[in-house]
Amino acid sequence: MKRIALVTGGTRGIGEAVSIALQRAGHDVAAVYHSNEEAACAFSDRHRIPVFRWDVADYDACAQGVALVERELGPVGILVNNAGITRDVTLHKMTPAQWWEVIHTNLGSMFNMSRRVIEGMRERGHGRIVNISSINGRKGQAGQCNYAAAKAGIFGFTKSLALENAKRGVTVNAIAPGYCDTAMVAAVPQDVLQAIVAQIPVGRLGTPDDVARLCAFLADDAAGFITGATFDVNGGQYLG
Numbered sequence: 001m002k003r004i005a006l007v008t009g010g011t012r013g014i015g016e017a018v019s020i021a022l023q024r025a026g027h028d029v030a031a032v033y034h035s036n037e038e039a040a041c042a043f044s045d046r047h048r049i050p051v052f053r054w055d056v057a058d059y060d061a062c063a064q065g066v067a068l069v070e071r072e073l074g075p076v077g078i079l080v081n082n083a084g085i086t087r088d089v090t091l092h093k094m095t096p097a098q099w100w101e102v103i104h105t106n107l108g109s110m111f112n113m114s115r116r117v118i119e120g121m122r123e124r125g126h127g128r129i130v131n132i133s134s135i136n137g138r139k140g141q142a143g144q145c146n147y148a149a150a151k152a153g154i155f156g157f158t159k160s161l162a163l164e165n166a167k168r169g170v171t172v173n174a175i176a177p178g179y180c181d182t183a184m185v186a187a188v189p190q191d192v193l194q195a196i197v198a199q200i201p202v203g204r205l206g207t208p209d210d211v212a213r214l215c216a217f218l219a220d221d222a223a224g225f226i227t228g229a230t231f232d233v234n235g236g237q238y239l240g
Contacts, residue, residue: 001221003128004074006066008032008056008113009083011043013182014132017208018080019049021216027078030069032056034083056083056109057101066116075124076117078219081110082132084151086184088143099146106150110157114172118165127170128219131158132211135178135234151176155230162228171227173218178234180206201236 005022009015010031019031031051033040040051050072054065070076084106087098114129121127136144137151154174162172179185179196185205188196197205211233217223218231232240 002026002028003077003219004069005029005078005080005219006032006069006076006113006117007080007082008109009034010049010080011040011051012036013184014177014180014208014211015080015082016043017212018082018215019043020047021209021212022078022080022219023047023049025216025220027219028073030073030076032065032083056081056112057104059108059112059115062109062112062116066113070120075120077121077124077126078128078130079113079117080130080132080215080219081113081154083109084132084134084147086144086147088147090143091145094146102146103150106147107153107157110154114161118161118170121170122165122168125169127165127168128223129161129170129172130215130218131172131174132215133174133176133230135176135232135238138176138232138240139238158230159228166227169224171218171224173223173226173228174230175211175214175218176230176232176234177211178206178232178237180208180211182208199237200234204235206233206235 005027007019010019011033019029023029029049044051054061131154133154134151136148140148158174
């Protein structure tokens with residue numbers, strides 16, 4: 001069934017692939033971005049997907065943004081919480097700003113966005129929420145205490161929200177991608193990247209489409225018996 005899908009961080013990397021996959025599945029997609037207007041406009045022109053700009057770390061901005069999407073497109077039936085940032089530094093050098101910026105964007109946004117759509121989903125008796133975490137929320141990573149903590153928090157958030165809403169027809173699941181071939185990973189020094197790939201049993205980086213295909217399935221009506229689960233998409237690099 002066709003629904004309105006909202007994807008945060010939906011114009012680049014994994015988010016772009018998710019937006020496209022949901023569009024191909026027949027949904028009307030709204031892609032949210034925050035900083036790179038040029039990339040967002042180019043994405044919208046290429047795929048004919050409307051884009052909306054707000055900061056998912058800001059609760060009031062999320063309330064206003066979701067209201068705008070629902071006025072223009074209709075009630076949100078699928079939410080993909082994908083937006084995330086990194087501010088990598090070891091803890092003994094980390095500033096409070098570097099800690100809280102990542103926590104607010106990567107974990108706080110789970111509350112900010114889900115809170116704005118959950119009541120409508122419950123009232124309609126149907127909803128799909130997919131939260132994008134990370135392999136580093138599973139295993140930790142040096143220099144990422146802030147990022148790993150936020151991404152690990154998504155697992156507990158997902159399970160609790162799933163339990164609260166299962167009887168209302170709303171499923172909530174998480175995906176923990178491994179290292180994927182995105183601009184963020186491409187910025188890693190080549191020797192470090194080669195070392196990362198050497199640790200992946202399938203012998204390659206993931207692709208955004210590897211994650212997007214699973215996300216589109218979890219958003220589908222056919223996935224109605226799956227909730228509170230976390231799916232590792234990491235080529236066997238971490239087996240939790």
